[in-house]
Amino acid sequence: MATVQKKQKTPLIHIVKRPQVAWYHSIIVRAVAIVAALAFSGIVITLLIGENPLEVYSSIFDGAFGTSRRIWNLLQSMAMLLCISLAVTPAFKMRFWNIGAEGQVLIGGLATVIVMMFLGDKLPLPLLFLVMTAASILAGIVWAFIPAFFKAMWNTNETLFTLMMNYVAIQLVAYFLKVFVKDGSGALRPMSEYGFPAIGDNQFILNIIIVAALTIAVYIYLKFSKQGYEISVVGESENTAKYIGINVKKVIIRTLIISGALCGIAGLLLVGGTNHTINVETAGGRGFTAIMVSWLAKFNPLYMVLTTFLIVFLEKGASQVSTDFRVPEDISNIITGIILLFIIGCEFFLQYKVVFRKTRKEND
Amino acid sequence: MKKLLALVLAVLMLASFAGCAGSGEETLGMSESPLAAPTLTVDYEIPADFKVGFICLHDEKSTYDLNFLNAVDAVQEATGLTDEQVLVKTNVPETDACYQEAADLVDQGCDLIFANSFGHEDFIIKAAKEFKDVQFCHATGTKAHTEKLPNYNNAFASIFQGRYLAGIAAGMKLNEMIEAGKFTADQAKIGYVGAYTYAEVISGYTSFYLGAKSVCPTVTMDVQFTGSWYDAVEEQNAANALIDRDCKLISQHADSMGAPGACEAKGIPNVSYNGSTYDACPETFIVSSAINWAPYYNYIIKCVATGTEISDDWCGGIAEGSVVLTGINQGVAAEGTVDAVKKAIEDLKTGAVKVFDTKNFTVGGKAVETYKADVDTDAKFTPDTEAVSEGYFHESEYRSAPYFDLRIDGITLINEKY
Numbered sequence: 001m002a003t004v005q006k007k008q009k010t011p012l013i014h015i016v017k018r019p020q021v022a023w024y025h026s027i028i029v030r031a032v033a034i035v036a037a038l039a040f041s042g043i044v045i046t047l048l049i050g051e052n053p054l055e056v057y058s059s060i061f062d063g064a065f066g067t068s069r070r071i072w073n074l075l076q077s078m079a080m081l082l083c084i085s086l087a088v089t090p091a092f093k094m095r096f097w098n099i100g101a102e103g104q105v106l107i108g109g110l111a112t113v114i115v116m117m118f119l120g121d122k123l124p125l126p127l128l129f130l131v132m133t134a135a136s137i138l139a140g141i142v143w144a145f146i147p148a149f150f151k152a153m154w155n156t157n158e159t160l161f162t163l164m165m166n167y168v169a170i171q172l173v174a175y176f177l178k179v180f181v182k183d184g185s186g187a188l189r190p191m192s193e194y195g196f197p198a199i200g201d202n203q204f205i206l207n208i209i210i211v212a213a214l215t216i217a218v219y220i221y222l223k224f225s226k227q228g229y230e231i232s233v234v235g236e237s238e239n240t241a242k243y244i245g246i247n248v249k250k251v252i253i254r255t256l257i258i259s260g261a262l263c264g265i266a267g268l269l270l271v272g273g274t275n276h277t278i279n280v281e282t283a284g285g286r287g288f289t290a291i292m293v294s295w296l297a298k299f300n301p302l303y304m305v306l307t308t309f310l311i312v313f314l315e316k317g318a319s320q321v322s323t324d325f326r327v328p329e330d331i332s333n334i335i336t337g338i339i340l341l342f343i344i345g346c347e348f349f350l351q352y353k354v355v356f357r358k359t360r361k362e363n364d
Numbered sequence: 365m366k367k368l369l370a371l372v373l374a375v376l377m378l379a380s381f382a383g384c385a386g387s388g389e390e391t392l393g394m395s396e397s398p399l400a401a402p403t404l405t406v407d408y409e410i411p412a413d414f415k416v417g418f419i420c421l422h423d424e425k426s427t428y429d430l431n432f433l434n435a436v437d438a439v440q441e442a443t444g445l446t447d448e449q450v451l452v453k454t455n456v457p458e459t460d461a462c463y464q465e466a467a468d469l470v471d472q473g474c475d476l477i478f479a480n481s482f483g484h485e486d487f488i489i490k491a492a493k494e495f496k497d498v499q500f501c502h503a504t505g506t507k508a509h510t511e512k513l514p515n516y517n518n519a520f521a522s523i524f525q526g527r528y529l530a531g532i533a534a535g536m537k538l539n540e541m542i543e544a545g546k547f548t549a550d551q552a553k554i555g556y557v558g559a560y561t562y563a564e565v566i567s568g569y570t571s572f573y574l575g576a577k578s579v580c581p582t583v584t585m586d587v588q589f590t591g592s593w594y595d596a597v598e599e600q601n602a603a604n605a606l607i608d609r610d611c612k613l614i615s616q617h618a619d620s621m622g623a624p625g626a627c628e629a630k631g632i633p634n635v636s637y638n639g640s641t642y643d644a645c646p647e648t649f650i651v652s653s654a655i656n657w658a659p660y661y662n663y664i665i666k667c668v669a670t671g672t673e674i675s676d677d678w679c680g681g682i683a684e685g686s687v688v689l690t691g692i693n694q695g696v697a698a699e700g701t702v703d704a705v706k707k708a709i710e711d712l713k714t715g716a717v718k719v720f721d722t723k724n725f726t727v728g729g730k731a732v733e734t735y736k737a738d739v740d741t742d743a744k745f746t747p748d749t750e751a752v753s754e755g756y757f758h759e760s761e762y763r764s765a766p767y768f769d770l771r772i773d774g775i776t777l778i779n780e781k782y
Contacts, residue, residue, distance in 0.1 A: 067471050073464050174591050182745040183738065184562040184769075186591070187458060187483035192490075275459045279483065280592075282459065323453055328423055 010357045018353050026350050033346030034339070041338040048334070049327050056321055056335070063320020064313045074316055076204040079211040080270060082308045084286050085293040086211075086218045086301055087262030090255045091144075092291070093222065093299045094235045096151065100162025102287025103169030104143040104260050106280070108267025110173050111139035113188070113278045116271075117180065120194040128194060132272050133265075140264020141257050143169065148256030152249035166287070170280050177279065190276035207273045214262065219301040221258075231255055263287075296344065314339060394642060394691035398705045399529065401656045402685035404442035410669045414476075415449050417469030419462065419488075421481035423454040426594050427638035428619035432480045432503075434639070435657035442658075443665060458483025466491035470498050476668045478661070479503070481593075482564075492516040499674060501664050503657070504564065506741045506765045508676040519660050519678040520764035521686035524571035525712050526653030528719045529689060531575020532708055533651045533701050534613055534635045538580045540698035541612060554585040555606025557616035557623045559593045561780055563738075567759060567766035568617045571719050572635070573775055578724070579704065585775045586611060596620035607632055609778075624649065633696055640690040650697045651705075655680075656688040679764035682713055720757035725772040732757070737767040 021029075042053030064074050084101050091098040115132045123131065147161035177186045199205040222228040230251050234241045241248050270282055293311060297303035318332030418436055422429045433452070440450055451472060453465050462484045469477050470491070478501045479488045485505040492500040492515050501517045502508070508518035538552040554576060558565040573585045588606055590598040599622025603614050607630055615635040616623040621644060627634035628645035636645075636652035659680055667674045680686025692701050711717035722732050736747035739762045749762050759768045771777065 067468070069464070069468060069471055073468075178591070183741070184560050185482055185564075186560050186562070187485075189743070190460075190486050190490075277459075277486075279458060281457050284457065284459075319453070319455070323451055326447060326452065328425075329455055 012357050013354055014357075015352050016355050018351055021350060029346055029350055030343075033342045037339040037342035040342070041335045044334065044338065045331075048331055049325060051325055056325070059321045059324045060314070060317025060335075062324075063318075064316040066320070070316065072202065072204050074312055075208050076274070077312045077316070078305075078308045079204070079208045080266065080274075081286050081289060081293060081312060082304060083211045083214060083266040083269060084263060084283075084290040085297075085304050085308060086214055087259050087266060088287075088290050089218065089294045089299050089301065089304070090222065090228075090231055091259045092294055094231045094252065094255050096148070096252060096256065097159045098144065098147075098162050098256065098259055099159055099288065099291065100143065100147065100165045101259075101263050101290055102283045102285070103162070103166035104140045104263030105267045105270065105283040105287055106166075106169040106173055106278075107143045108136040108140040108264030109271040109278050109282050110169070110176060110267070111135040111264070112268050112271040113191075114176070116191045116194040116276070120191060125194070129196065129272070133268055136268035136272075137261045137264040140260040140262070140267060142260070144256040144260025144263065145253065148253045152252045173278060173280050173282075186279070188277045188279070192276045194272075195276040196273045203274070207269045210265070210269065210273075214265070215301050215305065218262075222299075222301065227251075227254065292340075296347070310343070311340075393694050394640075395694055395702050397689055397691045398702055399526070399682065399687065399689040399709055401438070401658060401688050404439065404658055404662045406443050406662065406666075408666045408670050410443060410445065410665065413473070414445075414665075414669055415451065415472065415474045416445070416665060416668075417451045417453065417466075417472070417474040417477040419456045419465055419469070419477065419479040419484060420452065420454045421456060421458065421484070422594055422619070426619045427621065427636075427641070428593070429454065429480065431638045431654055432657055435661055438658040439661040439665065442662065445665075456484070458487070460487065462487035463490050466500070467495070470495045474498060476501070476664060478664070489513070489516055499664070499668050501660075501674065504765055506763060509763060510740050512676075514673075517664075517674045517676045517678065518764055519664075519680070520760060520766070521655040521660075521684075522679055522681040522760045523653065523655050523687055524567050524719050524759050524766065524768070525682055526655070526687040526689060527568050527571040528575035528578075528712070529705050529708055530615070530635050530637075530651055530653040531572040531577075532579055532705055533692060533697055534572070534615065534633075535576035535579035535583060536698040536701050536704060537613060537633050537650060537696070538576065538583060542580075547612060549580075549582040551610070551612070552580055552583045553609075553611050554583060555603065555609065555611030555614045556585055556587045557599050557602040557606065557614065557618050558587050558589045559618045560591065561589060561769075561777070563769040564766045565589075565617050566770070567768035568637075569615075570725075570768060570770070570772055570775065571759075572615055573772075574719060574724055575708075577774065578708075583774070586778055587775060588778045589780070590618055592618070594619040596622040596625075599623045600626045603627060604630070605778075636690075642690070642693055646693070646695070648696060649693050651692045651701075652690045654688055654690070656686055659685045677764045679760045682709065718756035720759055720768060722752060722755055722757065725770075725774075727770050727772055729773065732770065735770065737762075737769070739763045739767055 045051055045053045045056050065071055084105060088098055088101050112132045115135045119128060143165055147158050150156040151158045177188055181188050196206055230246050234248055234251050238248055271278055293304055293307045296307040314336040318336050321332040322329040420429045420432055424430045424433055451469055456462050456465050466477055466488055476499045480503045482504045485502055488500050488502050492513050496515055499515050503519055505518040508516050542549050556569045558569055569587055576583045586606055586609055588602040590602050599618045599620050603623040603626035613633045614623055614627050617637055624634050624636055624641040624645045627648045633650055634648045635650050639654050640652050642649045664674055732752055735752045737749050737751040738745050738747050739749040751758050757768055760766060
């Protein structure tokens with residue numbers, strides 16, 4: 001028996017799931033990860049551009065919090081990213097890989113801009129806002145419903161389907177700009193007269209309030225509602241869901257309708273509440289960044305406020321570093337990448353631990 | 365055996381590299397530029413607290429933005445402005461973020477702010493209306509002469525003249541290939557990758573075509589649009605599609621390395637834009653025309669520093685040093701190109717040659733005697749200004765940004781969807 005065991009080959013290292021760690025332990029680990037990330041990116045900064053890392057860090061803070069305008073911009077960018085992250089979360093929790101948020105947001109924005117363009121001078125403003133809202137939500141729902149319906153009925157691959165829907169949305173926006181911007185420049189004049197009103201002097205407050213309300217609503221929906229529970233069960237195991245009598249097809253379609261509606265609202269806020277115009281960059285890749293936000297926060301809308309903050313903070317900081325030190329933004333992106341890598345890495349080590357092969361002596 | 369094979373291959377590769385380098389030294393190399401950027405004269409004092417901000421759509425990876433960034437470096441060197449006085453914001457999209465960045469530059473104490481992309485215009489106007497003490501300048505825009513804000517200004521250059529000169533180099537290359545028997549005169553076709561069917565692009569490819577036609581009368585041109593100012597993959601695809609359509613030479617008005625890269629890969633001569641792509645494409649690059657923004661930067665900094673008014677619609681030409689050419693790649697260009705281009709520069713300077721001379725092109729088989737252009741931008745894009753008189757189309761004279769948008773004979777637009 002002993003000989004057989006000796007012959008068994010144990011790998012040099014293997015990975016074991018950790019038992020639940022104490023809360024203070026996890027906070028310490030995360031803090032250490034951030035310090036390590038800063039130290040490591042400091043070395044990279046010095047090697048690459050020969051600048052003092054402390055000055056670079058102070059530039060990152062300056063870019064995010066330097067003036068009250070920058071703080072408002074930070075909050076506005078957070079609101080937009082968070083809104084889309086909220087949208088993808090129910091689908092992801094259900095293990096439905098909706099990577100079509102970019103397109104769902106764009107199509108919501110396109111619906112908004114079309115309403116502004118054709119009904120702007122025909123409807124009183126309050127009614128116009130209602131129509132804009134309804135149109136954007138409906139457009140987002142349609143864009144999410146199509147892949148959900150195919151998935152539920154014929155089990156098509158939702159990753160590819162939603163991805164392709166992005167391109168369709170982008171091309172529709174390009175086509176719209178081609179047809180309705182007669183000078184051919186592809187730049188549509190902002191229709192600020194039909195934009196959402198500023199509260200006080202600040203055009204961002206309304207966006208921020210709406211997204212804050214949505215965050216709480218999605219949190220409650222996922223955590224306390226029966227539908228939220230059904231989403232979790234379908235995500236964990238479709239067979240279990242079927243066994244306990246959940247209509248999986250219905251849950252998939254219903255959840256994607258919610259996902260699409262939230263994306264539509266994001267498009268509404270980006271067009272009606274912020275830019276008052278549209279181009280193919282309006283969603284700006286947020287539909288994909290949102291996936292990272294949602295994953296990092298383990299699909300918890302309240303944690304997502306933190307992860308959104310982290311990503312937007314780094315983004316604003318990176319842009320400031322690029323201006324302050326006249327370095328390409330790619331270098332700032334390298335720093336962002338390092339910090340994110342350390343944070344994602346530490347989440348891994350909070351759940352798993354690495355075990356080295358014990359030496360023979362110990363075995364004996 | 366494998367090792368031996370690898371060794372042989374390695375030696376072969378080295379030998380072929382050496383071969384390339386050897387032959388390169390004999391024939392390749394760039395000529396002096398026939399139309400180089402002039403030295404900037406700084407005959408004014410700049411206050412110590414002066415600050416200028418630059419807003420760019422992309423960063424140095426886009427040839428369009430690199431051209432602006434190089435001008436920033438040039439003017440900074442000439443004026444001695446420090447990095448604290450010159451704030452550069454890159455990757456600023458054509459959204460409300462552009463207004464936010466402009467406002468942020470005002471917060472940082474900028475006295476002068478310049479934005480480089482067409483779609484920035486409305487957001488810069490918004491900032492100009494709010495921050496009346498700051499001067500805003502915008503490249504390629506069209507609205508300053510109608511908005512009439514004291515602190516908002518447009519600028520462009522008569523780059524169609526530069527395109528025309530580059531076109532001459534292209535036409536001579538085609539002639540050389542015809543004489544070498546590579547194809548017949550009626551097969552001489554240029555491919556052109558454009559961004560949008562927008563006047564700036566139409567004016568650009570038409571002047572380029574007319575330059576080529578002035579030396580190679582049988583030339584025709586196919587234009588493929590990408591629907592984006594900056595999309596490396598689309599531009600590369602468009603260039604390849606044009607090459608497949610039997611185009612013998614490619615040029616482009618789009619901002620990535622897509623088209624020049626495709627030409628280098630297939631050995632098709634390329635006339636570039638925005639600056640030299642010689643380093644990346646030494647075997648196919650002929651010449652590039654570009655707008656040199658440094659004279660304009662020098663001018664607006666002088667105006668703000670000395671408290672004089674900035675022209676609300678400034679158009680630089682050959683005389684101002686705003687239109688420049690790179691050196692001509694002797695390894696690819698036809699013999700005598702440098703001299704022919706130099707002669708054409710003199711003709712343009714004296715006015716003996718007009719790029720859009722109505723004798724040199726027809727529309728629908730007929731000569732153009734009158735054309736109303738959309739010079740004053742309005743929501744419906746109504747044509748408002750007679751642009752043809754004295755036998756030529758007056759490009760960039762009634763407004764700095766181009767408004768020539770005639771579809772002339774000899775040029776086929778493959779996909780007008782953009």
